[in-house]
Amino acid sequence: MNLEPLADFSIEVGDPLDLGPSPQGHRRIVPVTGGHFSGPRLSGTVLPGGADWQVLHPDGTIAIDTRYTLRTADDAHLHLTTTGLRHGPPEVLRDLAAGRQVPSSAYYFRLFCRFESGDPRYQWLTHTLAVATATRTPDAVRYAAYAIT
Template identity: 30%
Template sequence: MSDAAAFPPTLEYVFELRVDVAAPIRIGAPGDDDLHFAAILGGVVRGPRFNGRVLPGGGDWWRTKGDPEDTYLDARYLIEADDGATIEVQNKGHFWLADASFAAEYQARAPIPEAALYYRTSASFTTADYRYDWMNRHVFVGLARPECDVVCIRVFRLC
């Protein structure tokens, strides 16, 4: 048996996704779940390992339940590298208020500091382009934050 402390994981920052989203559509759901959808309109990808754009299409679904609210996220869309490679993105995660002192602002959907939210994702990437095969074969985590009509996700490769 190995000592977990002997080989701690590290994170490498690879890029930031800035995804433009349409106004949300409330779908609703049975019970106390509240299902929503927002279409992906486009966006940009910038970082030390990858640059490109988010292609229009795809979407972001989220299901909120409980009090306090806990939101499960599931987004799927395409990005195109500056060199033309196409990469599928599937991004899942969780979102909730991590600092109760911002409860009133959170309920009013007013801007709050990023540190007041737990907004974490796990992204998987799929591409046939050999130049980006490293994206097929690694685990990625994201630190996300909402901005007006934009979802920003700093993506890190788990090493």
Template identity: 30%
Template sequence: MPLSLEYVFTLHVELAPPLDFGSTHTGDRRFIPIVGGRVEGPRLTGEILSGGGDWNSVRSDGVVHVLAKYAIMADDGSLINIHNEGYGRATQADMRIVFGNDPASASLKKDGAEWYTKTFPRFEVADGPHVWLAKSCFLGDLLPPDRPNHVKVKVYEVI
């Protein structure tokens, strides 16, 4: 039976300006604090809590490694831990534009054809109405930022 994807929700993640660590042995490293946001979709709605962050690096070959960890409070009060890791393609210069004050001006965003960032979100949640998150595999499509300090990730359950 072939695999398929079912859209479950979108993460609207609000960010603080990145902290740039410079060139390290893992690539050009930055930390982007997560300061809030919303989760909206047919299977989950809630608030993204402040206090998490994305530790990403751009390797010399232009591969971006993203690793975001943060918490969601569902509208029913349930707490959900998310570990969202993945890969994209961009140069360090592209990343400075994307996470700068005018991401819509980035040449890689004009038609969206060059943007590629996919993630593999994993969830930790107590037994209850959202335990399905801990029992399935998911794929995330991190969309090109269209405004400063904000990213969207469309999340799909692998069926």
């Protein structure tokens, strides 16, 4: 098994909608407002309209559950789903929540990525699993995705 660079993503996000505590944890929804991605075989824009349906756990861990749409540079549409975890020391998580820039090495933020497309040019991607290492900035999530080969 190897990791092959797939694309670097910059996902622009809006202000979270806090739904409060639920039986599964503290729920909030973070809207996806746009962005872009580029890599050796995959590049384009992130369309507004998706979101991250997060669950915040008592220890500060955030369970990531995103769904959004990509438009490739050659005008194909892809559905992207990511699941993952973000956690770290309480003071680092507080800084992130306050919108402060924190080095990505100060916390753990990893994603599992699945793509879907009806476009024949991207069937290879529909049959590919990917992982990513991510970082949170005040207005975006940035991550490097790698295809598992």
